[in-house]
Amino acid sequence: MEIRVEHLTKRFYDRGRRQTTTAVSDLTLTAPDGALMGLLGPSGCGKSTTLNMICGLEKPDEGRIFFGGEDVTDLPPEVRGVGMVFQNYALYPHLTVLQNILFPLENLKGAARPSREEMVRRARETAALVEIEALLDRRPRELSGGQQQRVAIARALVKRPRVLLLDEPLSNLDARLRLQTREEICRIQRETGITTLFVTHDQEEAMSISHRIAVMREGLLMQEGAPQQVYDDPACLFVARFLGTPPINVFSGEVRRGALLLDGRAVLEVPEAADGPVWAGIRPEGFLPRPDGPLRCALSRVEVLGRDVSMVCTHPACENGSLRAIVPSRREAEASGGAFALRPDKVFLFDREREIRIPFRAARA
Numbered sequence: 001m002e003i004r005v006e007h008l009t010k011r012f013y014d015r016g017r018r019q020t021t022t023a024v025s026d027l028t029l030t031a032p033d034g035a036l037m038g039l040l041g042p043s044g045c046g047k048s049t050t051l052n053m054i055c056g057l058e059k060p061d062e063g064r065i066f067f068g069g070e071d072v073t074d075l076p077p078e079v080r081g082v083g084m085v086f087q088n089y090a091l092y093p094h095l096t097v098l099q100n101i102l103f104p105l106e107n108l109k110g111a112a113r114p115s116r117e118e119m120v121r122r123a124r125e126t127a128a129l130v131e132i133e134a135l136l137d138r139r140p141r142e143l144s145g146g147q148q149q150r151v152a153i154a155r156a157l158v159k160r161p162r163v164l165l166l167d168e169p170l171s172n173l174d175a176r177l178r179l180q181t182r183e184e185i186c187r188i189q190r191e192t193g194i195t196t197l198f199v200t201h202d203q204e205e206a207m208s209i210s211h212r213i214a215v216m217r218e219g220l221l222m223q224e225g226a227p228q229q230v231y232d233d234p235a236c237l238f239v240a241r242f243l244g245t246p247p248i249n250v251f252s253g254e255v256r257r258g259a260l261l262l263d264g265r266a267v268l269e270v271p272e273a274a275d276g277p278v279w280a281g282i283r284p285e286g287f288l289p290r291p292d293g294p295l296r297c298a299l300s301r302v303e304v305l306g307r308d309v310s311m312v313c314t315h316p317a318c319e320n321g322s323l324r325a326i327v328p329s330r331r332e333a334e335a336s337g338g339a340f341a342l343r344p345d346k347v348f349l350f351d352r353e354r355e356i357r358i359p360f361r362a363a364r365a
């Protein structure tokens with residue numbers, strides 16, 4: 001079922017500072033039917049507030065929320081058909097796993113409430129889906145973090161919700177369990193086909209499992225699209241910086257007569273870009289080590305990553321002085337002496353003031 005929000009706005013009054021914060025500002029966004037959509041952005045950008053409005057825990061000041069075309073904005077949370085998993089799972093410690101999963105069903109009222117046998121059947125079926133059938137008699141404290149996480153997901157799914165909302169579901173897990181659990185979430189989402197909004201501030205996580213991602217900043221939607229498309233075609237410097245590890249390298253540069261100048265030297269043809277000062281963002285994989293390349297950096301060291309190597313270099317026009325290039329071989333890295341040609345599709349120019357992307361016609365490398 002498609003989730004659509006239109007012009008969603010939420011303000012909070014901060015008594016301490018006696019001012020209003022706009023947590024979410026005129027947010028319009030669609031998660032297509034059956035999609036896993038990653039909602040990402042730095043701490044405080046309005047991700048949880050967005051989910052809380054979608055599930056009905058917070059009331060928007062402005063805007064509407066639609067599930068499959070139905071306006072649910074004024075519906076109370078319990079009839080919206082939303083499964084929500086909170087960051088801290090919030091399992092009931094004194095209940096067994098089975099009782100925890102049954103809980104939302106037992107809270108159903110009237111005709112919606114299934115028979116006891118049907119409840120148990122559904123709880124077991126959902127437990128099987130998240131592969132915790134063997135743990136049904138345990139209590140939460142007898143489970144690992146990843147297992148607790150799965151109980152929380154089962155509890156969200158047992159009512160067969162129309163949409164699933166996950167708020168930073170992996171943040172309490174260690175690196176290995178995180179990877180495993182995110183694959184599990186992918187599988188469960190695929191098997192159920194349930195439209196899912198997944199909140200994270202980890203861009204790698206969002207990129208790797210989402211069909212679409214939406215990047216927020218200070219309550220505003222900055223960009224939405226397929227992960228690769230947003231990575232390859234960032235609309236602004238903020239989004240370019242937010243996606244990618246190691247992060248994009250940012251230089252203070254200038255466009256003059258169709259060439260990008262860094263520290264006064266032409267390093268790339270950028271036909272059709274207007275003259276003036278720019279931020280130039282270069283992805284780590286956009287540097288081609290060439291002894292005669294136009295971008296001359298000083299090579300500080302070569303770090304072995306396994307498959308590739310990382311060249312750490314300094315350049316006067318680069319933010320913080322140093323940059324990181326990812327290249328395939330150590331031999332090539334050392335032979336270049338820190339000189340590079342640039343892949344034009346990995347170089348982005350941004351307006352110096354507004355930090356919005358400035359297009360140029362990419363010539364061949």
Ligand SMILES: Nc1ncnc2c1ncn2[C@@H]1O[C@H](COP(=O)(O)OP(=O)(O)OP(=O)(O)O)[C@@H](O)[C@H]1O
Pocket residue numbers: 012013014021022023041042043044045046047048049050201
């Ligand atoms: N109940 C509230 N009262 C006042 N301000 C609030 C309230 N809830 C959230 N805010 C403010 O709204 C903004 C957005 O908060 P929100 O919790 O949505 O951020 P977030 O993107 O989920 O961040 P995080 O990644 O840290 O969880 C923040 O500035 C926060 O301080």
Ligand SMILES: [Mg+2]
Pocket residue numbers: 047048049
């Ligand atoms: Mg949050």
